[in-house]
Amino acid sequence: MVIVLVFLVVLGQEVYGNKEQCENHAVKAKLFDAICSEIKQTRTKSEGFVGGASHNDSGSQVNMLCVPTQPQYAINNKKADNHPWLGGTIYSMHQMDTPNTALDQSKYTLYGIPCTVCRARDKTSVIMIPGRKECTSDWEKEYNGYLFGGNPKFKSGSEYVCIDEVPERRKKATSWSEKPILKPVHSKCNEVMPCPPFIDGRVLTCVVCSK
Numbered sequence: 423m424v425i426v427l428v429f430l431v432v433l434g435q436e437v438y439g440n441k442e443q444c445e446n447h448a449v450k451a452k453l454f455d456a457i458c459s460e461i462k463q464t465r466t467k468s469e470g471f472v473g474g475a476s477h478n479d480s481g482s483q484v485n486m487l488c489v490p491t492q493p494q495y496a497i498n499n500k501k502a503d504n505h506p507w508l509g510g511t512i513y514s515m516h517q518m519d520t521p522n523t524a525l526d527q528s529k530y531t532l533y534g535i536p537c538t539v540c541r542a543r544d545k546t547s548v549i550m551i552p553g554r555k556e557c558t559s560d561w562e563k564e565y566n567g568y569l570f571g572g573n574p575k576f577k578s579g580s581e582y583v584c585i586d587e588v589p590e591r592r593k594k595a596t597s598w599s600e601k602p603i604l605k606p607v608h609s610k611c612n613e614v615m616p617c618p619p620f621i622d623g624r625v626l627t628c629v630v631c632s633k
């Protein structure tokens with residue numbers, strides 16, 4: 423999760439795949455003000471898309487970004503093909519395929535991922551708790567869903583992110599090539615993981631809480 427530090431130490435958070443979020447109890451980050459106000463008026467689907475680098479490049483960037491769909495280029499006199507790049511990220515449900523759920527292979531695999539950036543109002547902390555669906559009583563829930571990350575068998579590194587329990591999707595890609603890929607994360611009983619209660623191979627939930 424990217425923490426956006428704003429004036430008066432109000433902490434913001436990046437929220438992936440959840441367009442309702444900001445309308446509930448948070449206001450959108452300054453960073454995205456222009457887009458957000460446009461979105462508010464038109465109530466179109468998503469504010470941005472999850473961007474990143476290829477899963478197939480060992481030196482590529484690991485952090486994901488929430489990218490506005492309308493770019494503003496500045497100096498623009500070169501076209502490069504041997505520099506770091508930013509492209510759209512796709513879902514892959516693979517072995518976790520569960521029809522008619524958030525992990526439905528046919529509905530999500532190869533589709534782009536929308537995102538939005540919210541600023542939690544009057545909050546100083548935002549945490550993502552893996553393996554839980556609920557916040558403790560003194561924290562407010564922003565959203566809950568499933569933990570996602572890149573495939574460890576791929577060349578690139580990745581990070582853990584919490585995707586909303588009702589994922590949204592953007593357009594569909596035709597191949598895996600030159601894409602960052604997010605898959606559901608499962609628990610691994612590796613001797614020091616407390617199993618039980620954790621179960622080997624089962625998809626993990628997550629919740630984002632603020633206070």
Ligand SMILES: *[C@@H]1O[C@H](CO)[C@@H](O)[C@H](O)[C@H]1NC(C)=O
Binds near residue numbers: 478598599600
């Ligand atoms: C990954 O990179 C290798 C070359 O390093 C290439 O042969 C292969 O087609 C690539 N796979 C994908 C899915 O892009």
